[in-house]
Amino acid sequence: MALHVNLGKGVMLGQIKEPAFSKPIMRLRPPETVVVPIFDFGAGSMLPVPRVGESIAKNAILAKSKNGAAWVISPVSGRLSRIERVAHPVIGNVLCAFINIRDNIPALEVKGHNPSSMTSAGVIQAARNACIFDESDGLPLFYKLQKAKRDRIMLTVADGIDDSPCVSSSLKIISEYGVDCADGLGFILKALDGGKAVLAAYDPGDLDMDSVLNTFGFVEVIRVAGGYPAWPRFEQEHCREPYLRVGVQALRALSLAVRTGQPQTETVITVSGDCIQNPCNVVVPTGTTIRYILEEVGLKKPLKYVILGDTMRGILCDNLDVPVFPGIRAITAVSELDHLPERLCINCGRCVSVCPHNLFPSLAVSMYENGENFDPSLYGGDRCDACGACAAVCPAGINVTEIVLGEKGFGY
DSSP states (O other), X not given: OOEEEETTTEEEEOOOOHHHHTSOOEEOOOOSEEEEEOOOTTSOOEEESXXXXXEEOTTSEEEEETTSSOEEEOSSOEEXXXXXXXXXXTTXXXXXXXXXXXXXXXXXXXXXXXXXXXXXXHHHHHHHHTTOBOTTTOOBHHHHHHHHHHTTOOEEEEXXXXXXXXXXXXXXXXXXXXXXXXXXXXXXXXXXXXXXXXXXXEOOSSSOHHHHHXXXXXXXXXXXXXXXXXXXXXXXXXXXXXXXXXXXXXXXXXXXXXXXXXXXXXXXXXXXXXXXXXXXXXXXXXXXXXXXXXXXXXXXXXXXXXXXSOTTTOEEOSOTTOBOOTTOOEEEEEXXXXXXXXXXXXXXXXXXXHOTTOOOXXXXXXXXXXXXXXXXXXXXXXXXXXXXXXXXXXXXXOOHHHHHTTOSSOOO
16 A cells, blocks of 8 residues: 655555445355443443343343443344453453344334434433444544533534544444434534534535535535645644544434434444455444454455454454444455554654644654653643554664654653
């Protein structure tokens, strides 16, 4: 994959969105078993509702906190076979429910609301009841809405940027479900008692973006092009006031939650890489394992690396039997990673030139190599968003991002 530098604006990588974007979203056949993470998000320990061996219907409560403030919805109907902790590369050691899918168990019936009579509190409660998680940051949507309303945020940004060269799940959601996304954005404004909304979308330059973005209705669209990461550039140029950022999958989920009562039980993921037979965007139930997704999409060459995300800023995954959930927007399967042998820093300054936040990664590398211990805030590490641009351009092959974040034996 070709790489060159767009100084001061990020890393320019060859676009590989098109192979997956050009195909309709593929609905995979259901797996035999899903592995559903039981999150708590500070609400206390989550307690399973059904006992092991009992049946549970899709849309029913699978687990809830002791104080009843948080719960997890079952994405499928089936039998709860076991509950155990799973070491997940993204969320750590998390309790998971293993559900064997059964087609003969009907889904729990849900009911929608009258949109015209929805209040601000009603929209927020609908997001909470539907257990919607925003794929842009993995946080519960109702929590973000509560905080934004409390802070009187008046600008909402629908995030359709897909800020990576191989990911196209957001653009594909806009292309196929833009009307639903715009509808969800309208409910966001109702929850916040008004304000302005815009759609931020990445324009890779080789797609017919007019036909994609026309599905989003009459919302103002701001196209972002150029190097990665693109979000900081958009933020600097267009966000002159505090704002709420919401992923387009969460917007569509909110529209469905209000109009039909449907909870968020699925997620759309871009599957690509040189090992993939059929690069595409797939929709799967929460809890579907990475192994199952790769087997269903098909491999065309021996698999060596699986990355949750993409080769620029993703996380290597050694265990393919871990589940996906909103927040995992891509699976990249590759036969090799083009890493240079790591050497000492040559002080070329490339990492400083490409940093979207104008940090000094080379200073962190220098302190690391000298064995010094300092607070990351001394070199701006507390503002690093882990975009990976510095590591991508380093001619010495240094994983600069890990050092800046303090994840490579760099104590403080």
